[in-house]
Amino acid sequence: MTDKVFEKSIKKQFEFDEEVASVFDDMLNRSVPFYKEMQRLTINFALNYLEENDTVYDLGCSTASTLIELAKHSSKKFDLIGIDNSSAMLARAENKCKAFGVDIKLLNEDLHNIDYENAKLVISNYTLQFIRPLQREKLVKKIYENLEENGIFIFSEKVISSDKVLGKQYIDEYYEFKKTQGYSEFEIAQKREALENVLIPYTDEENKKMILDAGFSHCETLFKWVNFATFIAIKK
Template sequence: MDKDEYFKVHVPKPFDFQFTPTVAGVFDDMVNRSVPLYGEIQRMIGELAAKHAQEHTFIYDLGCATGTSMIQAEKAVRQEVHFIGIDDSQAMLDKCRTKLQQAAFHHEYTLQVADLNHSVLVDQASVVILCLTLQFVRPINRERLLKQVFDGMITDGVIIIVEKVLAEDSNFNRDFIDFYYAMKRRHHYSDMENAQKREALENVLIPYKVSENIALLERAGFRKCEVFFKWYNFAGIIAKKTP
């Protein structure tokens, strides 16, 4: 795993964060050091996917990045399913394909380049994963995307979402952010790296509250929603499509 030093050098002019080939090369180290309990989150995604996957259906990973969620789910899923990984970065998909081959991924799979801000085809899905993905979709497009997922999902299918979130009460928001950057410093990111990445993500990653994400899911048609993970300003939500 290549070490993430993407923001280690001072950048005089701010820029919007993009998933370039350079980012793809260090992405796994980046998320392991930047996302609290990332390994446990991925293990839980695999566990939940295995519980709800149905025979001869599709498991979608929207914003699949380098394929970590696909690999974790594939380790746990025993059903006969077809995995579909979708990402708008060809560099991330190239890294994903390499990792799937190295992991001896034995289920059938398809990788597709697509921008989730536009129309995306979901069909016969029993599980749809969006791990740290919805936060990068423009707010105006999020409800439409979740409705497309709902419409393309079979009965009793589930959507698994992991997001960076805002506190429900703004009084706690500053504390949670402070605790988050303290964690990043423990993982050997400097204050300059943290500041530069925060500025690069400012107009790209737009977090919602947990309640706002659940409201989006409910408007899309999901009636059963539950938080399965919470760490200060990160949360995991699972929702089921019921008859």
């Protein structure tokens, strides 16, 4: 379905409810620049580290697209676990898993309540930004502590610039991108208002500091387009 959520005036903050879930795949592809390329890179780099029967967690898995693509691109069998606190998202994820014949364990849970046992790979695509900073850093620390040796954490985030002029240019460039995807200025403004104080982005430097402070030995940027970035962190 086509994303038309913000064609009407908003009356609440952004949330991953039934209305959003019903158009979420279209929303991602039209709202996140190079989303498919980011997903492709995530999978390709992940497969460099994964062995048969390794455990993979996707935090905020939404409709399970990344885990499904990971399974489709490997002959190895993995223990795939998708976590989301939106029942509407997980209902669509379950239907997609059945359609593609991919076995994924889907959990309707708070990310802080998961133990991440035997994790070799943890994926988090545009999820940490919705978690309050102090809780975000605690979660990343928990992920680090539960990853196996040589385990990896791949995450994508909307980022901001520490320079005010560049930050304004980031926003302008992103707005132009959304217009090319068919969103009106009204829709763009409505979504921005709905996300106010819900999505809290870090700078590139803040994201990397959070990762290193958690104990990871290395963190590098895999991909970046203006204010969207994908990072890889390695536990050694």
